[in-house]
């Protein structure tokens with residue numbers, strides 16, 4: 001099997017799974033129970049939280065544990081908009097956001113909020129001048145993803161913050177899901193940041209919203225006590241502790257892992273560019289982990305399933321999307337056909353050069369065969 005879909009999800013690290021199993025077995029108490037078993041579980045969560053803060057160098061932040069980045073994005077967006085609607089109902093975002101940002105914004109639009117989309121520069125980074133021009137008296141939230149999951153475009157959060165610094169009442173949220181565990185970056189420029197453990201070899205079903213401690217937001221899930229007052233429900237001790245471990249492991253030798261992915265990316269791109277049936281959609285500013293391309297005269301699904309027959313796994317668009325073309329590819333290329341035919345390969349430091357070469361060989365073979373059948 002050749003797995004090239006790491007941006008959709010990563011396989012759980014064996015030792016992370018071990019931690020999950022051990023904590024589940026050994027810490028049976030509800031962390032909010034007043035007895036010893038509750039106290040022990042609560043203490044373990046506090047240690048995990050401290051570890052996450054240390055690994056991510058967080059200052060003045062708290063972590064609201066959620067079921068993943070979808071919930072964290074929903075909480076950030078509804079939480080800010082419902083809390084600060086008296087200040088205004090204007091939100092700024094981009095066309096490169098994940099569904100879990102765009103869909104909540106559509107709901108808010110129906111409720112009378114106004115959404116503005118920042119235009120992109122030639123290199124697909126946010127146009128800072130345009131961002132500045134969009135800011136109004138009633139702007140309450142700017143939500144811009146660090147890394148787009150379909151094409152891999154990386155935004156400069158520090159530069160965006162420099163623009164927003166002149167407007168201290170505007171809350172800056174970023175979906176950092178595709179960046180955590182891949183790249184070191186300064187999270188302290190953000191007021192709110194969403195992430196998910198399943199993208200850095202952790203368990204599925206756990207993630208979080210990192211929030212400035214002094215920022216108040218409205219909860220979206222109400223109920224019994226949890227680790228914070230912003231999200232109710234019994235804290236999942238084993239998921240939280242195993243996520244802290246996954247994060248620590250992801251940041252071990254992070255620079256070497258990045259360099260390794262960069263090398264693989266160069267081999268992959270060189271081979272894809274050699275094939276004149278392939279057009280690359282990912283811009284130069286994309287992270288090396290994500291390569292998006294189109295084969296214009298073959299349906300993306302057909303190629304995906306042809307590769308699947310050889311046990312090679314890639315993506316057509318984000319697994320979470322329901323429309324039949326990639327909105328991100330459409331927004332950066334302006335070409336519907338490229339967006340309809342786009343394929344995403346996402347690699348990891350676990351990927352080998354042999355896997356990349358085998359994938360390229362099989363892809364070329366499938367393109368030849370399918371073109372022959374079509375003609």
Ligand code: PMP
Pocket residue numbers: 007008067068069070071098100145147148149175177178196197198205207318319320
């Ligand atoms: N944001 C981005 C950028 C993602 O890639 C994903 C996962 N595809 C999510 C949010 C949602 O994460 P989860 O499925 O863990 O809720």
